[in-house]
Amino acid sequence: MIHVSFDHRLTTDFALQVTAQLPASGVTAICGRSGSGKTTLLRLMAGLEHTHTGDLIIGEQILQNRQTFIKPERRNIGYVFQDARLFPHLSVERNIAYGYRRANKPMPAERCQQLYQVLAIEALMSRDIRHLSGGERQRVAIARALVTNPALLLLDEPLSAIDRDHKHELLSYLSELFQWLDIPVLYVTHGLDEVSRLADHLLVLERGQLSYQGAPENWLPMTSEQTPNRDNKTPEPVVIWRGTVISYESHWQMSQLQVGKHSLAVISPGEIQPGSSQRILIHARDVSIALNDPDTHDCSIQNRLTMTVSCITPQHPYSLITLTSGSLTLYSLITAKSCDGLSLKPGVEVTAQIKATALV
């Protein structure tokens, strides 16, 4: 268990007050809008920000409490900064060696080799860091932090400085890395696709306060304000569902996912073992509603789920429809005109249609 408790006043109108128990394994995403205190929380944990009113205990080791303040260089916590912060006067290899040489118990050599393979950085070793792309920089920064063999890895929005085309690539590296890694990871992000793809556990921060902690699939951001901005589009509600893979069709690069009593077709770029679990992110925009089940095969939409309307929230010119089925909740954002045309009311049974292309 990682016990975190901080009460840190940054300015007169902003204080970070967080108390949480984090699992000692897996990836915990810390999510929230800009200025919610995500980065400050990581900096406090790394000891880069000094506060006397804080506790940080990793397993048995007390890193900080009222009497103790372990300096950042002795905390044995890996930190990957948003802007990578590679040392410009050192090559890739010497950047990585910097932490390795200073570590008490660095990562064993054979494990380092595996790490370089997972992150595909062997070919970059002799390169000048000025000639690395954004994604390459982040991979080197991650390796540099991990070869010190830390007890905890902190990542601060590693995808934020990377262009859209390379985001997906780095996301695949991260996903593979986290499966290989045996230490807990705290991952700050405002991208919900990263949360659904990478995280096992979720903390949501709002103006310095913890507003949610638990499994990502149980988090229901009710209003659009609570959802972090996705790029520049209007904020919209999302849900994260977790399902079990039933089958995988390599020819179509798709898998069939069982979520509750529903079966969904989703795109899976890589081979997935049946029986493993997978999370999907469903944007309210990608869900449309039909009144009666059009049980025909001449429709391109593969996912048709029978659900019940539980709530209709007008968000002119849209209507946000909350749908439920068992313990599952789904949001659908349709135009107010369609909502009126279908005469939707709470309690009505409808068919929610989700394009499989929206589910990755």
Add this chain to the structure above:
Amino acid sequence: MNHMTTESWLIELQPDDWQAIWLTIRLALISTMLLLLISTPLALWLATTRSRWRGLMTALVSMPLVLPPTVLGFYLLIAMGPDGPVGQLTQALGIGYLPFTFSGLVVASVVYSLPFVVQPIQNAFESIGREPLEAARTLGAGPIDCFFSIMMPLARPGFISAAILGFAHTLGEFGVVLMIGGNIPGETQVLSVQIYEQVESLQYQRAHWLSGLLVAFSFIILLLLYGFRPSSRTTIWR
């Protein structure tokens, strides 16, 4: 002058001219070395401190930029003399009085060129920012380790500028030298004083040679400093 040959070039410089040249170079080298040693911690403190004494310290270090060298030399002469605090200290330590000695010139040069060495180093430290240092600390480097493994290498251009400026500035020093060192051949008679001496005694030809030498040498040094860095952001300080 139109039938000048290499031999006549050498003939123009007398042994005491050469003595002044070597003395000047020796003074500049020793002063630059001492300046780098003193300025590095001072610049580090100025670049990182949040102390309220920072402004006072910056003003003090910058004084030689605006003071006439004669004023600076006058106070140094008083301070290093038998009734001055520095004089009493050096006497108590058995060193004797510093005015009219080579050591006195070194002390004066260090004070006189201090801002020229502190400023580029301070600028270099400031431009590093806290980002690489934070990264180094999370990788297990303590503050002293950070200084030698991150700050020093990243501030290298600043150190090179500082050394060249300190050296070049000491070469041209005149007023301070005259005030505290006088004109003792082999001890305090540096190039600039020697030129003054030649002009006083109407030896214009020798003064021409020595002055021309100083102009050429200074220009080459500054060309080395700025010529190979075509960046538009290059200023006199970096």
